[in-house]
Amino acid sequence: MRLVVDLNRCQGYAQCAFLAPDxxxxxxxxALLYDPHADEAQREHVLRAARACPVQAIAVDxxxxxxxxxxxx
Numbered sequence: 001m002r003l004v005v006d007l008n009r010c011q012g013y014a015q016c017a018f019l020a021p022d023x024x025x026x027x028x029x030x031a032l033l034y035d036p037h038a039d040e041a042q043r044e045h046v047l048r049a050a051r052a053c054p055v056q057a058i059a060v061d062x063x064x065x066x067x068x069x070x071x072x073x
Contacts, residue, residue: 001043002061003036009057019052020045 003023005016010032016024023038023046038046050058 001038001040001046003034003038003046004059004061005032005034006057006059007032009055011055011057013054015052015054016049016058019049024049 010030012026012030012032014026016032016034017026020038020042023035023042025033027033046060050060
């Protein structure tokens with residue numbers, strides 16, 4: 001699973017950090033740090049966080065990992 005956060009759109013509401021704290025961390029008042037290759041065990045938390053984002057700044061691209069798995073990568 002690959003994550004992309006549009007940091008220009010992110011407003012620092014921190015819903016993602018609350019719902020998936022192992023993947024998203026709010027640093028200071030507005031800087032968001034995140035793991036772009038979140039562990040598969042975090043899938044449900046990450047999907048909830050993406051749905052909860054008030055400005056829809058989080059995109060979850062599951063296709064990349066699936067293609068990599070098919071090609072042995």
